[in-house]
Amino acid sequence: MANSAAIIKQAKERIIVEKRDVPGPQASEILVKNRAVAVNPVDWKVQSSGHFITKYPIVLGSDICGTVEAVGSDVKHFKEGDRVTGFAAVLASSNIDEGAFQQYTILRENCAARIPENLSFVEGATLPMAVATAGVGMWEKLGIAKPTESKQSGGFLVWGAASSVGSAVLQMAASLGFTVFAICSSHNHEEARKLGAAEVFDYNAGDVARHVISRAESAKTPIRYAFDAVSVPSSIPQAAAILEGFGGGKLCRTLPSPEDPRLPKSVEVVTTSAYDVAASSHDFGRWLFNDWLEGVLQDKSYKISPAIEIVEGGIESVQKAFDVHKQGVSGKKLVLPLA
Numbered sequence: 001m002a003n004s005a006a007i008i009k010q011a012k013e014r015i016i017v018e019k020r021d022v023p024g025p026q027a028s029e030i031l032v033k034n035r036a037v038a039v040n041p042v043d044w045k046v047q048s049s050g051h052f053i054t055k056y057p058i059v060l061g062s063d064i065c066g067t068v069e070a071v072g073s074d075v076k077h078f079k080e081g082d083r084v085t086g087f088a089a090v091l092a093s094s095n096i097d098e099g100a101f102q103q104y105t106i107l108r109e110n111c112a113a114r115i116p117e118n119l120s121f122v123e124g125a126t127l128p129m130a131v132a133t134a135g136v137g138m139w140e141k142l143g144i145a146k147p148t149e150s151k152q153s154g155g156f157l158v159w160g161a162a163s164s165v166g167s168a169v170l171q172m173a174a175s176l177g178f179t180v181f182a183i184c185s186s187h188n189h190e191e192a193r194k195l196g197a198a199e200v201f202d203y204n205a206g207d208v209a210r211h212v213i214s215r216a217e218s219a220k221t222p223i224r225y226a227f228d229a230v231s232v233p234s235s236i237p238q239a240a241a242i243l244e245g246f247g248g249g250k251l252c253r254t255l256p257s258p259e260d261p262r263l264p265k266s267v268e269v270v271t272t273s274a275y276d277v278a279a280s281s282h283d284f285g286r287w288l289f290n291d292w293l294e295g296v297l298q299d300k301s302y303k304i305s306p307a308i309e310i311v312e313g314g315i316e317s318v319q320k321a322f323d324v325h326k327q328g329v330s331g332k333k334l335v336l337p338l339a
């Protein structure tokens, strides 16, 4: 079997497409033939900064969807032929076999989920990084109880609700029972409402924090949790100010940054890390992918969002997809279908 791969030979270099061997799975791993892969901001950030990767050459990429070609001796959850989506762990391991942007990728059993027949490979590829980042943030870092019969109450702020991570957080928070206050550009408000947002606000309009506080006060829905999916310098203090308006709370961000002196003391700040599912939180990853994600895809309660933008050309177009994403996307996930 040939394995065409988007290889970066040295830190900060551009991609060269070359053939490499098809890897074999270790005991708790599966080998997946990729039918679609998706791009995340971290891909071009790592390419241009050289951060995270300790060994070159490397194949980057975290989001894959395809069919199981082989399973390791300890694998119980998957069998050959299963259609799966999964979080490729290259950024946790610097293992080239665990990079998404090639025809065959090794996935860890606890970072993969079977997808139902009604879901296409292209749709499935949008999920892993967003679900891992949102899931670790919600259930591991914010410490919100996993879904049970009894619903949560109160307000939940999602800043950056049109981003890949934000749309996953929005759906998780709404399904847990929170009243979701979603912040995104106005042209993405309808989509945010479809995903379960009760109230939507445009961050480009003036004094969003004051508007959110006043709306939540009149609805008697105090906001104690916030998830800043974009975590830009302007968003974190505003999300924190909203929590402060209700006496404080817990704020999850997606990017680490030096402590911001403008943040109120009543706000506890935590940082999510998608890579925890591969690096440390193995049992949590198993629950998130093997149980929760499979369940919400099967019962169709989880919606594919943001909208998919196809990048044609397969592995040869991975560099182009990085370059397009670097220019910025609005309510879009870039996906490359593979033969």
Ligand SMILES: NC(=O)c1ccc[n+]([C@@H]2O[C@H](COP(=O)([O-])OP(=O)(O)OC[C@H]3O[C@@H](n4cnc5c(N)ncnc54)[C@H](OP(=O)(O)O)[C@@H]3O)[C@@H](O)[C@H]2O)c1
Pocket (backbone or CB within 6 Å): 040, 041, 042, 129, 133, 159, 160, 161, 162, 163, 164, 165, 166, 183, 184, 185, 186, 188, 203, 229, 230, 231, 232, 234, 235, 253, 254, 255, 272, 273, 274, 275, 329, 330, 331, 332
């Ligand atoms: N810690 C981790 O493990 C981890 C994992 C994944 C991602 N991340 C990081 O999390 C961030 C989001 O990733 P992603 O893949 O979800 O990004 P993305 O989908 O590419 O984000 C694009 C969206 O960001 C929104 N946005 C930009 N500036 C905004 C602002 N000031 N306020 C509100 N929304 C804003 C835009 O919303 P509108 O179109 O509505 O304007 C746009 O739709 C990135 O920085 C990424 O590197 C971290």
